[in-house]
Amino acid sequence: MTVSTHILARRRFLPLFVTQLFNAFNDNLYKTAMVLFVVYSVYNDESAEGLFSAVASALFILPFFLLSALAGQLADMRDKAAIIRTVKACEIGLMLIGALGLYLAWRGIMIDTVAIPLMLLALFLTGVQSTFLGPIKYAILPQHLRKEEVLAGTGLVEAGTYVAILAGTILAGWIPVEWAAAGIIGTSIVGYLVSRQVPTAPPMGEVKKLDWHIIRASIALVRNTMHDRQIFYAILAISFFWTIGAVLFIQFPPLAKNTLMASKEVASLFLVIFSVGVAIGSVSVNALLKGQVSARYSPASVIAMGVFVVAFYVICRYWQSYDISEIMDVGEFLAWPLASAILLSLLGIAIAGGMFVVPLYAFLTTRSAPDQAARTIAANNIVNSGAMVAGSLVAMAMSAIGIDVAEQLLLSAAMCLFSAWLGQRLYRAELDAGPLTA
Incomplete structure (x- = not known):
């Protein structure tokens, strides 16, 4: 029995794992169902659709900027399992709000004045929920798992999250x-019931007074976390990874439509392969490291990711030499000789990315002080969110000045080089600090 299958059979891990699966699935089922319905069934204007998507994205990510510091303090100074149960109970209420908005929009009742505001309110609250659960899902692992199990647990959580995101996105x-509206309510109820089985995880250090000044707390949190070289480089490397991921996800749909002349189903296939690939990389890196938390393979993994991005770019450029005049469905796309090369290069990008980022998350929870693990994850979330927004803005700016979307892939490849440098710096800091003691 492997470490991964062993911990999956234990109550100290399985309820947390399943709770996270339901949470990621439900978030993405709701977000995707909402956006697709509004874009395809409510609005008929490209600018209005773009504005709605931008507002929705901003509302979801805003809580990570505003509340991550408070979330990290709570997770380190209160019982983590109790917080999970409280947040999952609140999810039932916020999904009722979202379901009401979806139902009203489906029935065509007060769409602009009530339905859409209700859906956006629920989306914002979903971001709040994810903000408070984010630090816990990694910080709780060292309390419930043995040292040699933490990397396997982190990989399973990461892989399971991607699979759940994938399932929710496809189903939506x-x-x-109307089925989605009922589904998000049912899933939230089941998720709460499962969360009640998560074993207690009390604070591991001194319980201090919470700082409710969110701006001051956020600045202090990032500043106090980044003084450790290993944590500093791990957070920067993770942030650059998610910046690359954000840019790639922005590029996939227009690339499929305008460069590859493929339908939206093909663009969805790209996202499916990317999610599955990250899941594969997340689990497989544990086999290479044999349970040891180390950044040893991170530089090589992200270099491989960059190589696959360049290969993806070259294939896309060669694809443009084909004389294709109409949008192709999935079957027609897969019939072309280079289709398999495109999908394999995309799978390579994702697997290498998963192998790069998972050990870095394990780094944050094992190299930080046990009583500060959740705050470390919260600081990471703040920096990650800022980096993802910056990457999205850069991609938007390049599109605005007329840079071809295929050429923008080279930006992602260049960022992989910088991420490799950060990974190497992290590994040197790891060697200087010596092995982690129990």
């Missing part, structure tokens, strides 16, 4: 919106 595109 296939079922009617």
